[in-house]
Amino acid sequence: MANLPASIEIKEEGPRxxxxxxxxxxxxxxxxxxxxALSQTGLRHIATVSFVDPRRVPGMAxxxxxxxxxxxxxxxxxxxxxxNKRGLERALxxxxxxxxxxxxxVTTEAFVxxxxxxxxxxxxxxxxxxxxxxxxxxxxxxxxxxxAAFGCNYEGPVTTRCVLDLISDALxxxxxxxxxxxxxxxxxxxxxxxxxxxxxxxxxxxxxFPEIEVMLHLHDTRGMGIANAFAGxxxxxxxxxxxxxxxxxxxxxxxxxxAGNVCTEDLVFMCEEMGVETGVDLDALIECAxxxxxxxxxxxxxxxxxxxxxxxxxxxxxxxx
Amino acid sequence: MANLPASIEIKEEGPRxxxxxxxxxxxxxxxxxxxxALSQTGLRHIATVSFVDPRRVPGMAxxxxxxxxxxxxxxxxxxxxxxNKRGLERALxxxxxxxxxxxxxVTTEAFVxxxxxxxxxxxxxxxxxxxxxxxxxxxxxxxxxxxAAFGCNYEGPVTTRCVLDLISDALxxxxxxxxxxxxxxxxxxxxxxxxxxxxxxxxxxxxxFPEIEVMLHLHDTRGMGIANAFAGxxxxxxxxxxxxxxxxxxxxxxxxxxAGNVCTEDLVFMCEEMGVETGVDLDALIECAxxxxxxxxxxxxxxxxxxxxxxxxxxxxxxxx
Numbered sequence: 001m002a003n004l005p006a007s008i009e010i011k012e013e014g015p016r017x018x019x020x021x022x023x024x025x026x027x028x029x030x031x032x033x034x035x036x037a038l039s040q041t042g043l044r045h046i047a048t049v050s051f052v053d054p055r056r057v058p059g060m061a062x063x064x065x066x067x068x069x070x071x072x073x074x075x076x077x078x079x080x081x082x083x084n085k086r087g088l089e090r091a092l093x094x095x096x097x098x099x100x101x102x103x104x105x106v107t108t109e110a111f112v113x114x115x116x117x118x119x120x121x122x123x124x125x126x127x128x129x130x131x132x133x134x135x136x137x138x139x140x141x142x143x144x145x146x147x148a149a150f151g152c153n154y155e156g157p158v159t160t161r162c163v164l165d166l167i168s169d170a171l172x173x174x175x176x177x178x179x180x181x182x183x184x185x186x187x188x189x190x191x192x193x194x195x196x197x198x199x200x201x202x203x204x205x206x207x208x209f210p211e212i213e214v215m216l217h218l219h220d221t222r223g224m225g226i227a228n229a230f231a232g233x234x235x236x237x238x239x240x241x242x243x244x245x246x247x248x249x250x251x252x253x254x255x256x257x258x259a260g261n262v263c264t265e266d267l268v269f270m271c272e273e274m275g276v277e278t279g280v281d282l283d284a285l286i287e288c289a290x291x292x293x294x295x296x297x298x299x300x301x302x303x304x305x306x307x308x309x310x311x312x313x314x315x316x317x318x319x320x321x
Numbered sequence: 322m323a324n325l326p327a328s329i330e331i332k333e334e335g336p337r338x339x340x341x342x343x344x345x346x347x348x349x350x351x352x353x354x355x356x357x358a359l360s361q362t363g364l365r366h367i368a369t370v371s372f373v374d375p376r377r378v379p380g381m382a383x384x385x386x387x388x389x390x391x392x393x394x395x396x397x398x399x400x401x402x403x404x405n406k407r408g409l410e411r412a413l414x415x416x417x418x419x420x421x422x423x424x425x426x427v428t429t430e431a432f433v434x435x436x437x438x439x440x441x442x443x444x445x446x447x448x449x450x451x452x453x454x455x456x457x458x459x460x461x462x463x464x465x466x467x468x469a470a471f472g473c474n475y476e477g478p479v480t481t482r483c484v485l486d487l488i489s490d491a492l493x494x495x496x497x498x499x500x501x502x503x504x505x506x507x508x509x510x511x512x513x514x515x516x517x518x519x520x521x522x523x524x525x526x527x528x529x530f531p532e533i534e535v536m537l538h539l540h541d542t543r544g545m546g547i548a549n550a551f552a553g554x555x556x557x558x559x560x561x562x563x564x565x566x567x568x569x570x571x572x573x574x575x576x577x578x579x580a581g582n583v584c585t586e587d588l589v590f591m592c593e594e595m596g597v598e599t600g601v602d603l604d605a606l607i608e609c610a611x612x613x614x615x616x617x618x619x620x621x622x623x624x625x626x627x628x629x630x631x632x633x634x635x636x637x638x639x640x641x642x
Contacts, residue, residue, distance in 0.1 A: 004517065151631070153634055154638070155638065156634075156635055156638045157635075191628055192631060194591050194594045194595045195548075195551045195591070195595070196325065196594075196595040196596075197594075197595075220624065221624070221628040222587065222590055222624050222625045222628040222629075222631075223547055223584065223587040223590075223623065223624025223625060223628070224547060224587075224590075224591060224624075226544055226545060226547065226548045227516075227547045227548035227550075227551045227591065229548075230516045230548045230551065230552070231551070250628070254629055254634055254637075255627075255628055255629060257627055258624070258627045258628040258629075259624055259627070259628070263544065266543065266544040266545075269543055269544075269545075270515050270516070270545060270548065273515045273517075273518075274515045274516070274517040274518075275517075299620070301624075302544065303541065303542070303543050303544025303545075303579070303580055303622075304543045304544060306576075306578055306579045306580070307512055307542040307543040307544070307571070307576050307579040307580070308543075308575055308576060308579075310472070310513060310543075313474055313477075313575055314477055314478075316575075317475070317476065317477045
């Protein structure tokens with residue numbers, strides 16, 4: 001029988017992943033509205049924006065305005081993505097967001113070429129400069145992110161061996177800079193994983209690096225997101241990225257129009273119903289999912305926002321005293 | 322690590338469950354078109370229509386015309402639902418469909434009252450008449466179906482004890498009529514189940530009735546369908562009902578507009594990617610899912626029809642010789 005963790009921690013990726021790839025510009029005020037609503041649900045970590053080149057990602061051109069406009073909840077960690085010096089400096093200048101200190105690596109030559117115009121050797125060689133930059137700003141670097149850990153639209157299936165080798169490479173770089181890596185985030189960037197693969201790869205990484213916690217970043221491109229999260233829970237995974245209403249879309253070739261990140265409220269529903277605590281008020285989160293649909297102006301993939309929570313149903317079933 | 326079955330059998334419920342609750346009349350010819358397309362995918366069992374009162378279910382008023390219009394594939398079993406003498410006689414008169422011989426029972430007083438205007442005692446007392454009728458037509462009765470096995474919108478959670486007692490009651494009736502029950506179909510009729518509940522209830526039923534095979538009929542009301550199917554696979558379940566594109570909707574109070582049955586092509590994708598054989602050509606099934614959306618005239622919930630199969634992607638990745 002499944003032996004599930006008592007609780008999990010969810011990083012809400014909806015605002016960052018979601019607004020990045022939406023067609024057309026979403027008003028800054030509406031982005032702020034969603035972030036502020038999410039901050040009242042019990043979620044403890046919200047990824048807000050990416051500080052990236054507005055010519056490449058026009059949807060993030062208002063990153064400063066979003067971050068400066070939100071009303072911080074002191075119980076919530078707000079983070080932002082920055083991939084270079086310029087982005088980092090922009091993020092830090094706001095004084096309001098944490099910048100993720102992670103060694104991010106892509107599994108396949110084809111994807112790293114398309115994504116960053118580098119080879120895998122070059123992406124590894126580029127890490128020390130970013131580490132140095134983060135160190136200069138006294139930012140901790142405690143995690144490794146492996147993108148396309150389960151498969152790649154440009155190169156096909158990714159082997160366990162490839163992922164383990166890449167983690168070893170990253171740990172080598174970390175050791176050279178006296179960093180202690182506490183977490184490995186396995187990202188199913190293009191939605192190739194099945195629950196069985198999740199169990200196999202998470203298990204292999206846990207076996208090889210038992211002192212490091214494994215996290216999951218799951219895309220729901222082919223509808224496997226919740227099943228993959230369950231498989232992760234069964235392997236003892238306690239940290240998940242997710243996106244309210246399944247925001248995020250899929251920017252990759254062959255999958256345009258597909259679902260985004262695993263849906264936060266569906267994940268919270270599953271966990272809470274199984275006795276795995278999330279700290280999140282599901283009904284408040286469902287309201288956020290409905291708000292998210294209104295903000296982007298088109299249907300989003302999450303199911304619980306339509307099917308409804310069982311808590312409400314149970315309350316209706318109890319006769320009034 | 323998961324120990325999954327080598328293969329599964331899927332009963333395609335899309336035409337029957339799907340066309341039952343669609344708003345507006347779908348042209349008979351289009352229903353036939355979908356059934357005939359499904360019959361060419363490798364699916365071995367298709368539930369075609371319900372022979373029910375057309376005043377109660379207008380979408381099934383053309384049941385005879387659908388069944389008589391389809392082009393049977395000799396490798397496919399076509400079935401129909403009949404819940405009384407009139408329905409059974411209509412179905413048998415076509416000479417083209419198998420009528421399911423099952424003892425169907427609902428778990429809760431509230432749901433059986435709403436559904437059939439009976440009490441639970443009355444639904445049990447009504448079984449011998451239906452069994453007698455099926456016997457008169459020499460139809461085998463080999464399965465028990467438990468509806469709302471995991472929870473009920475009108476009465477709340479359903480206990481394992483309640484389900485086990487109901488199965489015992491059904492087996493008692495079966496024994497009185499010299500029937501050998503080979504399968505128990507646990508139906509999550511209103512989408513209350515989580516993967517953990519699936520494991521617990523399936524495990525409890527297997528423990529108590531080890532000689533009887535457990536099947537699953539999963540609704541995707543709250544997005545748990547695929548995760549629940551995975552949990553079932555982990556418990557050794559080998560037979561699933563499913564609906565192409567997630568057809569079916571949800572007719573129950575509180576869930577109108579929600580998803581229908583677990584999506585066949587998403588289930589096939591998961592299984593095939595995990596090495597669990599389904600016998601189904603996924604790409605042909607995806608074409609059926611796209612056809613199903615065209616037939617009903619609105620988006621349907623399945624994911625793989627948008628995200629695409631990996632087989633196609635892998636083929637594109639292999640350089641031409």
